[in-house]
Structures are given as C-alpha cells and as structure tokens.
Amino acid sequence: MKILSGKQISEADKYTIEHDGITSEELMERAGTLVFKQIHQRLQGAPIPIKIFCGIGNNGGDGLVIGRHLIQHGYDVKLYTVAYSDKRSEDFLKNYEKIKDITNDWPGLIKEVDDFPEISVGDFVIDAIFGVGLNRPIESWVAKLVTHINDSGAFTLAVDIPSGLFDDQPPQGSVIQANYTLTFGAPKLVFYLPDTMDYAGEVQVLDIGLNKRFIAGIDSRTYLIGKQEAPALYQPRNKNSHKGDYGNILIAGGSYGKIGSVLLSATAAMHTGSGLCTLYVPKCGYEIIQSSLPEAMVLTDENEQKLSDFPIDFEADTIGFGMGAGTENESITAFEKLLQNQKKPILVDADGLNMLSKKPELLKLLPENSVLTPHPGELKRLIGEWENDFEKLEKARNFSKKFNVILVIKGAYTFILQNEELFINTSGNPGMATAGSGDVLSGVITSLMGQNYQPVAASILGVFIHGLSGDLVASAQGYEGVTSGEMARNMGKAFQYLFQKEIKTGGKE
Numbered sequence: 001m002k003i004l005s006g007k008q009i010s011e012a013d014k015y016t017i018e019h020d021g022i023t024s025e026e027l028m029e030r031a032g033t034l035v036f037k038q039i040h041q042r043l044q045g046a047p048i049p050i051k052i053f054c055g056i057g058n059n060g061g062d063g064l065v066i067g068r069h070l071i072q073h074g075y076d077v078k079l080y081t082v083a084y085s086d087k088r089s090e091d092f093l094k095n096y097e098k099i100k101d102i103t104n105d106w107p108g109l110i111k112e113v114d115d116f117p118e119i120s121v122g123d124f125v126i127d128a129i130f131g132v133g134l135n136r137p138i139e140s141w142v143a144k145l146v147t148h149i150n151d152s153g154a155f156t157l158a159v160d161i162p163s164g165l166f167d168d169q170p171p172q173g174s175v176i177q178a179n180y181t182l183t184f185g186a187p188k189l190v191f192y193l194p195d196t197m198d199y200a201g202e203v204q205v206l207d208i209g210l211n212k213r214f215i216a217g218i219d220s221r222t223y224l225i226g227k228q229e230a231p232a233l234y235q236p237r238n239k240n241s242h243k244g245d246y247g248n249i250l251i252a253g254g255s256y257g258k259i260g261s262v263l264l265s266a267t268a269a270m271h272t273g274s275g276l277c278t279l280y281v282p283k284c285g286y287e288i289i290q291s292s293l294p295e296a297m298v299l300t301d302e303n304e305q306k307l308s309d310f311p312i313d314f315e316a317d318t319i320g321f322g323m324g325a326g327t328e329n330e331s332i333t334a335f336e337k338l339l340q341n342q343k344k345p346i347l348v349d350a351d352g353l354n355m356l357s358k359k360p361e362l363l364k365l366l367p368e369n370s371v372l373t374p375h376p377g378e379l380k381r382l383i384g385e386w387e388n389d390f391e392k393l394e395k396a397r398n399f400s401k402k403f404n405v406i407l408v409i410k411g412a413y414t415f416i417l418q419n420e421e422l423f424i425n426t427s428g429n430p431g432m433a434t435a436g437s438g439d440v441l442s443g444v445i446t447s448l449m450g451q452n453y454q455p456v457a458a459s460i461l462g463v464f465i466h467g468l469s470g471d472l473v474a475s476a477q478g479y480e481g482v483t484s485g486e487m488a489r490n491m492g493k494a495f496q497y498l499f500q501k502e503i504k505t506g507g508k509e
C-alpha cells in the first residue's frame, strides 16, 4: 500500500472531485459516515458520553458528520467547535447547518481555556481539530486543549491524523495522544516513525473512494508492506529442482561465547529453504555447530576464539557476515579479505557493521546491492547522529545511494531502504525484542539472497516473514515467550501463513 503525504492526498481529493462527479461535501459525508460505522460497530449503542472536538476546517467538518450520525443513532453526543480562527471551511458550514437541523444542542464554542469542558476518563473523545491541513505550530490555548484531552485519560479516536501532528515533519508542540486513528485514503509516514508512531495508536486506513488510477500514478516511493503485498514477492518452487537451486550460502562470524549468533542465523537460513549452508567460524565453534545443526557444514578459522582469516576460495552464492564476530583487528582484516574478493552482493550484520564503522574505508569495498541490517545504534555509528526521524531517513537515504547498498533499519516497524525507495514492514510484535532476533533475520535474508531473490526483494520478504514467525510464536506463547530460536524454527510455518489468514498475536493486544 502506498504511503502518501497530506498534500498528495489532497491532490487525489481534488482529482476525484473533478473527474469522478463527486462533490467535496459528498466526499466528507462518505469519510464521516465510514468513521461513524467503525465507531457504531464497536460501541453498539453503548451509553458512553461522546465528546467531539471539531476544528473549523474539513477535519472539523468530518467531526460534524460523525456527530450527526451518532446523534441520529441515539448516542450521548456533545459537539464542540474549537474556534482557533474566524475562518470556516465551506463544507464545515454546510455540516454545521445539518447539525442545527437535527438537534437544539448546538456545538459548544471553545475559544479559550475557560471554555474547556470537563472530560472524564470514561468519555469517548473524537479528535477532529486538525487534519492534514495543519501548516504551522498550534497556538498555546489550543495546545492546552490538546493537553487537557490527553490528561483526561479518555479513549481518544483521531480523525485522519492526531491533531498537532504534521504528516511530513517532526511535531512542534503538543499532539493528541490517540488510542486509534482512522485515516482517509492512504497511511501517513508519521504513523510508522519511531518518534511519532505512538501518537497515532492503532491505525486503520479507510477507503473513501479516491480515484485509484490517480493514486497509482502518484510518484510516492514509500510503501507499507503487509499481507497484501508480501505474497507477491514469493518465488514458488518447481517440482523439477534440486538443492543446488536453493542456494549454497556461507554464514561467517561468531567468536568465543557468541557462537550462538551464527548458529541462529544458519538455523533460520535452513528453515527459510537454503539448499546448502556452510558456516565459517573460529575453532571454538566447530563441535557446537556440528552437534546443533547437522544440516550445516562447518569451516574453521585457524584462530581458536575469533575470525582471523577468510576462505576466499569457497564458492558461495551469497555470504552473511558479522553476527557475533566481535571487532578485533584480526577479524577486521578477515572482513577486508572477504570484501576484496567478493563481487556478488553480501549481507553485513551486527559486528560486521561495527567493523565498517571502525574502518570506514571498507565501505567502498562493499559489493553493489549488498544488504546492511543495522539496529538504530549500529545505524548511528554508520551514518552519524540525527535530530529526528526525518533527518535519520535523509542521512540513511544518502548513505544507501553513496554506497549503493540496501539498509534494513530494524525497529518496531522495520524500514527497508534502497536509494529513494522506502518499504515499511507491518508484521511482527514487541515479543521479538529478544536476543538473537537480528541474527535470525540475517539468516533469513541471506538464505533468500542465496535462492536468487534480488537483494531488495529478499530484504522485504525476509523482514515480513521474520515478523510473521514472531507473530506465530507470540500467538502460541505470548510476547514474553518469544525466543529467536523458536522464530528460526518457525520460518517454514511463516511461509505457509504467507498465503493464509491473519495471525492474532498472543500478546496483550
């Protein structure tokens, strides 16, 4: 699903009105009615006091439409106009009249702090103060209303976007803390960035019938990857095939006390369908791996405890490097030897990334289209500090372009970035924040690269399947029970789920 900016959606809005014979008023009625239906489905007529805060633009207009339907269905509704300007949008005014036609309890007028209504924790608040038309910091009394709403602890539903949140830049003051956001037409980037995702709470995109052809034509290079998109990346296996068709990969890394990391990667790779998997580890890893993963072959380094060399004559379809490797100088030399003799894309993770940060001159030796899988700390060491998520994306994009690599930036939503393209993964859950989860992901992506998936497709599908396996394990054992070993062993099941129903994670929803 494409992620669009408020501006792009407004263009789609305009195009739809001009070309599909629908008025803006009808579009607002459609938007508001869809939100009403979502609320009505959940509330089922419950006598909960509903407070709707409407701005004076079309976001406010949506709030009036929602309020009208709720009133007509017998709900206990109190509407408020948050008059942060004397302007009123046309569609706001039209819907204001419609409210007056159905109730004598006209919307309360809020122009300053003294007008704020009491809000109790049992209320249901609907935030229709600002939508994507927010274009400057909100003034202080309105910011105080936002805080007043947040401090009430009332369940809050944001219409289109939490008020105070810009869709294309970091917040500049108070923002509504929504439990739920019902957004129109397309998801917005800020719903998935670490600094701002929590303002949106759970997000649902409502299709209000914006012209699909126009949207398809919008030059947006940011996509949400979910159950609709991931299956298309899967390469079915044909009957007439043999293990050679599914890649001969090399996983290189590990050091004394951290052999488990490469073992997890290799286990995940075997459960992701690799034909052959060889590990290159320090001598101390030999027995451990041979007894734990008989399916894999093992080559050992001269050194007992860490990598000090690299088997450049080993013919691998692709190499995953770095998990548990440490960053000793001998190991960096080994990495340099790998880089000097490798032309095909590789995957670099964990200490491999830290080696690149320690010795940046290695960056230019990275084969084109290699995949780097940093968590935020490793990313910082690679690209430097950032003020906010937008600057982080900018720097990461420049890094990806400069070294022609794919960045898999791990997080609550993992971002896969290649030049201007950004894919945001939506599978997974907080139970996956556990030791070895990154090693497993590296094994999955390396395996898919070895199976002839293009590196960016291997990264997108790998991240999605990795999250799916985490969801499977969490649905069986709760968030706390998720271990990376379990995830590795459930990769095959995750592939099966790729084409099946949703998984409800067993965590605290």
Ligand SMILES: NC(=O)C1=CN([C@@H]2O[C@H](COP(=O)(O)OP(=O)(O)OC[C@H]3O[C@@H](n4cnc5c(N)ncnc54)[C@H](OP(=O)(O)O)[C@@H]3O)[C@@H](O)[C@H]2O)[C@H](O)CC1
Binding pocket: 009, 010, 012, 013, 027, 028, 031, 055, 056, 057, 058, 059, 060, 061, 062, 084, 085, 087, 089, 129, 130, 131, 132, 133, 134, 135, 136, 137, 138, 139, 159, 160, 161, 184, 185, 208, 210
């Ligand atoms: N296609 C769709 O998705 C549809 C979206 N709808 C809803 O429309 C809003 C966007 O409505 P819009 O009227 O453009 O803007 P807002 O309602 O978000 O804001 C109202 C106006 O407020 C002014 N403004 C902006 N920032 C501030 C501020 N900090 N302080 C005071 N005033 C501010 C601005 O007007 P100016 O002329 O003053 O610049 C805004 O226009 C969208 O989010 C959806 O909810 C349609 O209802 C259905 C289709």
Ligand SMILES: [K+]
Binding pocket: 059, 127, 128, 129, 130, 131, 158, 159, 160, 161, 162, 163
């Ligand atoms: K809003």
